Amino acid sequence: MMNDILQAYGLITPGSIKPFGDGLINHTWKIEDEKGSFILQKINTGVFKHPEYISENIKAVSGYLSVHHPAYFFCTPVTTTQLDDLVYTSEGCFRMYPFIKNSHTINVAENAGQAFEAARMFGELTKLLAGFPVDKLKITLPDFHNISLRYNDFLKAVVHGNKERIQQSSSLINFLKSQQHIVAEYEQLKTSGALKPRVTHHDTKINNVLLDDNNKGICVIDLDTLMPGYFISDVGDMMRTYISPFGEEEKNFSKLEMREDYFTAIAEGYLYEMRNELNEAELNHFVFAGKFMIYMQALRFLTDYLNNDIYYGRKYEEHNFVRAGNQVHLLQLLIEKEARFQEITNRITFPKKTTRQNH
Known part of the structure; x- marks a missing residue:
C-alpha cells in the first residue's frame, strides 16, 4: 500500500x-x-x-x-x-x-514568548488574507464551532441521556445552563454584523505553528479547518489551550490557572497583526472569545458523557465527566479574570510595529 x-x-x-x-x-x-x-x-x-x-x-x-x-x-x-x-x-x-528543515513544534507553550509567537503567526495569516473573498472557501467541517448547535445537543442529552450520569452531573448541568447567555451573546454579535467573516484557521493549538531553533514562527500548518469563520474561534482556542499550564486531561482542577502573562502574550501577538483589522465591537469581545471556546468545549465533553461517550471516547469510566469539569473550572477562572484581561486588551495598541523585547 x-x-x-x-x-x-x-x-x-x-x-x-x-x-x-x-x-x-x-x-x-x-x-x-x-x-x-x-x-x-x-x-x-x-x-x-x-x-x-x-x-x-x-x-x-x-x-x-x-x-x-x-x-x-x-x-x-x-x-x-x-x-x-x-x-x-x-x-x-x-x-x-x-518537511521544513530546522523546524519543530511544541505541544505546550513553555513560556509566554512562545505564546506570543504563535498568536502572532495566526494573526498574520488572517491579516494577509483580509482581501481574500472568504465566501469562495469551502466548508470542510460543517458546524465545527456552531455553539448554538452544541448547546441544543447538550439540552437533548440532559433529557434523553444516561439517567445515572445526568444525576451525577447535576451541578455541571446547572452551571452550563446558567451560562447560556454566552450563546445568546454570540448569536447577537453574528446577527448584528459585529463579527466580520474572515479566513480563519479554527484550530490554533500551539503545535500548529512551526518554530525555528530560536522559537520564532516559520509558518502555520494543519490547514484542514481553514475556512470562513470569526476571529473569536482562533483567539478563543489560543486562550483555552495556552493560558493554563495544564490542559483538559488534568483531574486536579486546582492546578488550572489563568496566567496573566500568557494572556498578555496572546493579546500582544495577535493584535500586533490584527489590531487595525478588528472593529471596535470585536476588540471589546476579545476576552469573550475565550469564554465562547471554553464554554463550547465544556458543553461538548459533558454532552458526550451523558450520551455514553459516543464521540470522544474514553480511557476510563468518567473521562469525559472529568474533561467537562476541567473546562467548567477553567471557564470560572476566566470569568473571575475577565475584567482584568479586557483591561489588558484595551491598553494594547501598536501605533507602529516594534520588535517585542521582553520575552
Missing part, C-alpha cells in the same frame, strides 16, 4: 518511513528519501468527508498569497508526478508536504 502511494510522488526507494507526531485525527509519517524529507498524511475521511475541499481551499489561498504577499511562507502540498494534490487508494486518501 505505502509503495503505491510513494511511487505516485516519484519516491521509489525511500530511506526510511517512520510514524511522526501525535495528531489525533490524521495518521502521519516522515519519509526520508534521496530527494529530501517529506511528511505523508492519511486524511481521516470519517471526519473530513470531502478531502478535495481542503485541497481546493489551500490552492485558492496559496494562489492569493503568491500574488499579493509573495514573501510570505505558506506551506503547500507536494504534487504527484501527475500534478495531483491528493492520492486515493483502497486504503484511503493521502497527501504529502515537504
Whole structure:
C-alpha cells in the first residue's frame, strides 16, 4: 500500500518511513528519501468527508498569497508526478508536504514568548488574507464551532441521556445552563454584523505553528479547518489551550490557572497583526472569545458523557465527566479574570510595529 502511494510522488526507494507526531485525527509519517524529507498524511475521511475541499481551499489561498504577499511562507502540498494534490487508494486518501528543515513544534507553550509567537503567526495569516473573498472557501467541517448547535445537543442529552450520569452531573448541568447567555451573546454579535467573516484557521493549538531553533514562527500548518469563520474561534482556542499550564486531561482542577502573562502574550501577538483589522465591537469581545471556546468545549465533553461517550471516547469510566469539569473550572477562572484581561486588551495598541523585547 505505502509503495503505491510513494511511487505516485516519484519516491521509489525511500530511506526510511517512520510514524511522526501525535495528531489525533490524521495518521502521519516522515519519509526520508534521496530527494529530501517529506511528511505523508492519511486524511481521516470519517471526519473530513470531502478531502478535495481542503485541497481546493489551500490552492485558492496559496494562489492569493503568491500574488499579493509573495514573501510570505505558506506551506503547500507536494504534487504527484501527475500534478495531483491528493492520492486515493483502497486504503484511503493521502497527501504529502515537504518537511521544513530546522523546524519543530511544541505541544505546550513553555513560556509566554512562545505564546506570543504563535498568536502572532495566526494573526498574520488572517491579516494577509483580509482581501481574500472568504465566501469562495469551502466548508470542510460543517458546524465545527456552531455553539448554538452544541448547546441544543447538550439540552437533548440532559433529557434523553444516561439517567445515572445526568444525576451525577447535576451541578455541571446547572452551571452550563446558567451560562447560556454566552450563546445568546454570540448569536447577537453574528446577527448584528459585529463579527466580520474572515479566513480563519479554527484550530490554533500551539503545535500548529512551526518554530525555528530560536522559537520564532516559520509558518502555520494543519490547514484542514481553514475556512470562513470569526476571529473569536482562533483567539478563543489560543486562550483555552495556552493560558493554563495544564490542559483538559488534568483531574486536579486546582492546578488550572489563568496566567496573566500568557494572556498578555496572546493579546500582544495577535493584535500586533490584527489590531487595525478588528472593529471596535470585536476588540471589546476579545476576552469573550475565550469564554465562547471554553464554554463550547465544556458543553461538548459533558454532552458526550451523558450520551455514553459516543464521540470522544474514553480511557476510563468518567473521562469525559472529568474533561467537562476541567473546562467548567477553567471557564470560572476566566470569568473571575475577565475584567482584568479586557483591561489588558484595551491598553494594547501598536501605533507602529516594534520588535517585542521582553520575552
